[in-house]
Amino acid sequence: MNRLWIALPILAVALAVVPWVASDTIVQYGINALLVATLAQGWNVIGGFAGYPSFGNSVFYGLGTYGTAIAMAQLHWSFGSGLVLGAVLGVACALLFGLPILRLRGPYFAIATLGLAAVMSAITATIDIAGKNIGLILPLFRGDTLFYEMSLILLVATTATVAWLARSRFGAGLVAIREDEDAAQVMGINTTMYKVAALVIAAFFSAIAGGIHAYWITFIDPASAFDPSLNVRMVIMTLFGGSGTVLGPVVGAFVLSAVSEVLASKATSVASLFYGFVIVAAVVLMPKGILDVMEGFRTARWRYFTNNLRRFRL
């Protein structure tokens, strides 16, 4: 494990060099992959560590895009102030709705957050300053390298936060809540505060990712900003890589982004079919994620997969 922690900074530096050596297509794929990995990592905090399956993370992402877009297109602020506004909106939303919604558990929580996503999209479509249902156009800025590096820094920051979380007292509290919330509470964990804090962390990073994406794409509308399928991708990528681990969501996001990119360029209709197949196979054969496969395969070889089938009674 120690060797891995030395390898990571080297990997980050290697990724940072990419825009100077690779083609535009790869850099653009890279920006998307880095941003979606950040979103998956954010979902990991509330979904993977605290065990609350949020479908509201796309709301935080959407608020980040709208915060930045309103600041730049309507108020003519700088991009930096736009990111701040987006982050403030995302965090405020997490605080405001986190308290009531986090009282619900399991599927009820998931449904409530899904509802929040639908409502937010509808509300945004009626607000003048947000461009109603037409959307907003941001000032054009051509600089894929800059967007790429910003996205990379954001992903590194998010992953560093999760790495800290995994070793901290706060993280231990979140994991205890995931495993048994009642037991966690009688052991002295302020479960309400911990859950809200986890949601706020997720909201903050998701909103920043939204802001970067908005400025890069230069056009946003309610449907794309609050797209629930983006949230589904965060969940799938996190589960695919390894939920509640430090690197799982990043690995899952990179692998699945690559798979869907390759497939989309070959045949679009077969693509989603195959994507679905990959996910089903992943859930059945490696329910604890790809990182666990790498651990387990070393000791158990191919038996790892049949063991999983037996253990989770599939």
Next chain:
Amino acid sequence: MTEALFEVRGLTKRFRGLTAVSDVTFRVGHKEIVGLIGPNGAGKTTIISLISGTLLPTSGEIVFEGRRIDTLPAYRRARLGIGRTFQVMKPFPGLSVLENVTVGALFGRGGGERKRKRAEENARQWLHFTGLERRIDQQADALGGPDRKRLEFAKALAMNPKLLLLDEVMAGLNAVEVDEVVELIKKMREKGVTILVIEHVMKAIRRLSDRLLVLHHGQQIAEGRTDEVLQDPRVVEAYLGKRRQ
């Protein structure tokens, strides 16, 4: 009895029409072991849930170290030094035995140990104390019955509680295991922990408790020294039915 560590006055809990606990009043002194007994459905677990904060009382007062705690949320009570186990045990199933107990040491009384390393050292000591050392790296849901009970103990003890509420920790154990747990509870008291214990295993209750509180249909029907209470005709009746004249 020395000065009371905690006190319950007129404690009542109603679930809609059903009065689970009705006007119960008792005190527990420092380092006492008090047994809470009664037939099924008497309201024993409800009382423990009311004291630990898992449930809020309909009326009545709970005083811990001279301070009313009956409106505090469960986590605040845990920080004051009240630990509990659950009748249906609640380990953190996906975590290792060590991680389970470390959570207790990281939180618990006074907010617990801030540093994870130190908390882990504490946890190891409690695992040694409860005889779980050999299972330290095993996942909690892989443990068998008796070891699960030990884990519940170790988790609660790692919180460094002043008052420990034990909810039927001996159910399902064989005679040898019951003896082990009895010794364990006595050892806890020697460490200065006050204990309120719900138990059905009479042999154990007799050996452990300084005093008994007997509940029947949510009412307190007897309270006092263990040997006296067990002779009380009302208690015998609650358990065995009326003697024919």
